[in-house]
Amino acid sequence: MKRPVVPAPPVWDFPSPRTAQLDNGLRVLIFQRPGQHLINATLVLELPLSAEPRDREGVSAILQRCLDEGTASHPGTDFADELEGCGAVLAGGTGYAAAHLSLEVPSTRFGTALPLFAEAVREPQLADADVRRHVELRLAELAQEEAHPSHRGAIAFRAGVIDSEYRAARSASGDATGVGAITADDVRAQHQAHYGPERGTLVLAGDFGGEDPLPAVVAAFGDWRQPTVPISHEVPRSAPARALLIDRPGAVQADVRLGRFGIDRRHPDYAALRLGGFVLGGGFLSRLNRVLREERGYTYGVQLANSPARSGGLLAMHASFRTEVAAAAIAEASELLRVDGDRRITDTELTDAVNFLVGIAPLRCATASGIADQAAALVEAGLDTGFVNTHSAALRQVTPEAATEALERHLPLNDLSLVVVGDAEALAEPLRSAGLQLELA
Amino acid sequence: MAHMSTAVRFALHSTVLDNGLRVVVNHDPTVPVVAVNLWFDVGSRDEQPGRTGLAHLFEHLMFEGSANVASGEHLAIVQSVGGSANATTWFDRTNYFETVPTHALDLALWLEADRLASLELTQETLDNQRAVVLEEKRQRYDNVPYGDVLIHLIGLTFPEGHPYSHPTIGSMDDLAAADLDDVRAFFATHYAPGNAVLTIVGDVTVDDAVARAARYLGGVPSSLRQARPVAEPLPPLTGIPRTEVTADVPTDASYATWRLPARDTREFAAVDLALAVLGDGQTSRLHRRLVRTDLIAEGAGASTLGLIGGNSIGFAQARALAGVRAEQLEAAIIEEVNRFLADGPSAVEVDRAKAQFEREWLDQLGRFDSRADLIGCYATLYGDPEVVNRRLDEVRSLTVAEVADAARRYLQPEQRAVLSYRKESA
Structure with missing residues (x-):
């Protein structure tokens, strides 16, 4: 059939x-x-x-x-x-x-x-x-x-x-x-x-x-009366890129994060970056998961996402790789994050990503707690619940070029931080050989 | 007030296709979404000695391609239409599910049909998914503190070779030894329409859903379902078997486990309420005693793991605050169990446990995907999806005396096994 x-x-x-x-x-x-x-x-x-x-x-x-x-x-x-x-x-x-x-x-x-x-x-x-x-x-x-x-x-x-x-x-x-x-x-x-x-x-x-x-x-x-002190919200800034290896002697896997300070929902690139992130590391056959899990068998799964805060966010690839292949996996992951030349986001990739992110919305809001969680997150971000629909419309306007450019802007490969939690004795040498200026903790 | 109940009834339509596939439909148009759920009556309990882990490996292999679907494409294609899909393996089942916008129902059914009729099992995907499962085990069991708790607990609760004595992740040696013939034989034995229940919940009418199910899955060839020997319940544990684990964990921890009756029986439900009084929530006796009064634990609780094959499992556990030893936790847990057995629960405690059960029940039924899963569960294990409409009333009808009696019968301290984690000294 x-x-x-x-x-x-x-x-x-x-x-x-x-x-x-x-x-x-x-x-x-x-x-x-x-x-x-x-x-x-x-x-x-x-x-x-x-x-x-x-x-x-x-x-x-x-x-x-x-x-x-x-x-x-x-x-x-x-x-x-x-x-x-x-x-x-x-x-x-x-x-x-x-x-x-x-x-x-x-x-x-x-x-x-x-x-x-x-x-x-x-x-x-x-x-x-x-x-x-x-x-x-x-x-x-x-x-x-x-x-x-x-x-x-x-x-x-x-x-x-x-x-x-x-x-x-x-x-x-x-x-x-x-x-x-x-x-x-x-x-x-x-x-x-x-x-x-x-x-x-x-x-x-x-x-x-x-x-x-x-x-x-x-x-x-209704009769709750309690004056509160004036407040203001901080607008955090990013720190310089670094590579950190945290020792966990004997660990059989390395927990790896690679990324940088991200963006919030108000940023003009928010929709484009969300789609670009989905193509690289959101879907099951994302560029990262297809290779590192489905072809290489290095990991149970790898994700990349921008998690927005009220101001800024965290943009990270995250995976656990087995210790012996962790350095190779990190090197390959970095390559897979490239979107230059013939690696730009394609029409098909973008369409699938838009359909997922637009289509999944009613599933996530099917329950009372799903709706309340979504609304509460927006209230914390200082946004109206109308944001969901505005964002949904914005997702459908993004072009493959815009998604590619958003990734290039927010995920510059020469300016990412790496955090590895794993067996330092086994990991330090291969990571240094890959050219990383490694700090040990 | 405590006895007021939320009347939640779901209209269920159940039918069996010619090839033996049972189809259960619950029409619910409140959200433009449909949940599709296939319960296969195969879990880790059906694995043969020396070939453990195959049921779970299958959960992976089922996503690796079929006649018209490329490797990994199943999940990708569901996501590309705005849906989600996944699968899980447990002692008593393997379930596969998609939740999709209503108009993508055909696609979900077609994908399930294609892999059931023509799953491609190759050496390449077998090798790759074995590697992935190995990483799953490292991530979930080996690389986190206390990650192997359940493996030890079931090993204590069931004798070696018992269907529930090994974990669903299986033995890595067994997996390494499995070849394509083993995998193909497992598929042929367990993945047949007559060994599955298809549940469809959501924005589709009964007639429409049944017609679509028949169109896509009705053509999958039937095969004989293998009868499973009836699992006789084991008697209570004796001799207080113990496992001591010294490991690089932040603090000591203590676990007790008991053999309980099979899931969803009246006695099981009664012990479940007893363990809830002992260990569910802030009002529970173990929390009040170990966390709040004695200040020896950072967390303490009790619960059940319901199983169909003869026995379920009951647990009580606590994780120590720094400097507290596992023995102190164990002694406090057992004192509370003894006090419970001697005095029984109060009516207020039992009502509270029932009220909390109701909330958890409504939570499961509120989502299309978990409702479909629960319906599929009862249709598979009991041949009767309507249990979903009766179970809350059954739990509500339990008396304080039944809860006390069931606890005295199944939760005696000398009928327990004990698992202790000791923090490795630096």
């Missing part, structure tokens, strides 16, 4: 939320999603980590982790008992520009869970013992991350490509020095200074059974 011919995916519009703003300044975005019986409520609080005291980095993350350890209305473990008792779960995320706190709960218990969610944000106890414990747990987590090649590589890559003057060069959840110094007073002060309704956007998504969830939001958050 002949292969079915499939036309380009139809354009799908990201749903427009119903928007509201409470008297206290809290913005609300409501997405009614029929059939989604698991409600997602995500509060995005604008909170640049550059506002953390330099010697207490990580305080925002510790604050977030303590929010569900008891509230004024439900002290201590009562809070978690109530919250988990209604089938809900709270999750937090610390972005460089905003804190995310999300609630997921079956729609039948949304009315019970939302006031609890508001308590955690508005009146957490932040007791001394809870803060101390979460500091200890974060220090333990740091030790685990240090032992994990991919975590360790991610932290080193961030530090390698962003100028150390900026907060974004360091882990969002802080390192051992900063976290170890954090006290309960620091955490309470951080809450006092930064958790207020003017900083917040509450995203709601799910099947509310035809009812309007706004009155419940007003009841839970």
Whole structure:
């Protein structure tokens, strides 16, 4: 039977939320999603980590982790008992520009869970013992991350490509020095200074059974009054290129990152670079994966992507190669990143990339949490949810030439940083022979 | 309030094509997307001694080309129409799935049909994908701390040679020894329409979906399905078998494992709730005791791994804070298990575990791809996709006494095995 011919995916519009703003300044975005019986409520609080005291980095993350350890209305473990008792779960995320706190709960218990969610944000106890414990747990987590090649590589890559003057060069959840110094007073002060309704956007998504969830939001958050301190967002700059080898004696694979400081969604090249990145290292038969996995068998998989932040981003190729072939794989990967001469992005490659990125949008937004996550990421970036549709249109305007040029501009092969986490004894010599000025750590 | 439930029912249509392929359809037009899912009733439990890892290797080989599809093209072509595709292997199954914009449904079905009817197995792709699997094992198991936990745990829980005693990734020696004849025989034995369930969920009507499934997959030749011997449940573990691993890990860790009843039985569901009370979430007894009160662990929990062939597995585990030894973790875990067995759970704890089960259940059913997978799972393992519409009520109907009784029957400390990780001294 002949292969079915499939036309380009139809354009799908990201749903427009119903928007509201409470008297206290809290913005609300409501997405009614029929059939989604698991409600997602995500509060995005604008909170640049550059506002953390330099010697207490990580305080925002510790604050977030303590929010569900008891509230004024439900002290201590009562809070978690109530919250988990209604089938809900709270999750937090610390972005460089905003804190995310999300609630997921079956729609039948949304009315019970939302006031609890508001308590955690508005009146957490932040007791001394809870803060101390979460500091200890974060220090333990740091030790685990240090032992994990991919975590360790991610932290080193961030530090390698962003100028150390900026907060974004360091882990969002802080390192051992900063976290170890954090006290309960620091955490309470951080809450006092930064958790207020003017900083917040509450995203709601799910099947509310035809009812309007706004009155419940007003009841839970309407009388929240908390002035916050003025803030500004940093605009990080890139650091000079370097090649770093982090020793993990006896490791059977080398965790490799190659790239540089990337771009954010507002950059005019954003759509073109996203497509170019997909051609090189996004799809299964991308130029990188086709050769390094499917032909050579060097790796389980290799990816290249630009991950946007509010300002700038991280543009990296990432893969784990077996130690014996890692140097050869890195050399070959560098060649595969070239888009000059007859290696320019082709029409077919670009069409496939556009179809994927445009077509995948409804899949990613099929659930309440998919919609809420997407909206929350845009809020953190300071963008409107209309960005999804604008971006979708922009993707369809990109030419192969534009994608090629975006790669040449943002991925200059003579100016990339390399971070390798692996067995230095086995890797240093072959990497140096390949001409790298290697720093060892 | 705690007993209010979300009434979620899915209209399922089930039919069997002439070649034996069962097709299950759930029409859901809320998003312009269709999920296609093929569950093959073959997992690592079906592998022969000396040939472990073949089921998982197959998951790779199935993407390496067929009569009308080039190597690797399956995934690339699905992506090029704005879809996603993947596959997974587990003890009881191998599943292949595509999620695509509605208008690309034909393509997904055609791709599945082409490889089922004409998979190309060559020495070159076998060699290449073996290398890739070796890198997968290094990346997931060998190069990360505690990466080999599951391998040790199933080795402790099941006797050597038992279908569940080896991991899905298999033995690298076995893989190296496998030749094209082994691979072809595996395909012929397990990859037949009668050994699979095709589930289609999404923006397509039942009649339309069935017609398209028949058009593309109805022509794949049938073959006899091999009967699998009935797996008798093993008795509880005895003698507290132990494995001690000294490794370059950040801190000590302790694991306990128990033999449980086969998945989805009423008793299994009861032990699952018991382990949730013990170890799921911030309110769980193990978290409160080890993480919050004693401050000896950075994390502690308990869970089940449901399996169809006679026994499932129950786990409890904790990872130490710096300076705490595995023995301390083990002692605290066992004290909490004993307290649970002596007093049983409270009604509030059981209601909470049920409420959390409901959330996880709705989460799985909310996505087309995971809903299709769950439907395919029940249709394959029980021949009854409607389990998906009953299971939540079954779990809700469990009583506190049933949870306590099941725990006393299956979670006795002397019926456990123990795995300890010790941090290598510098």
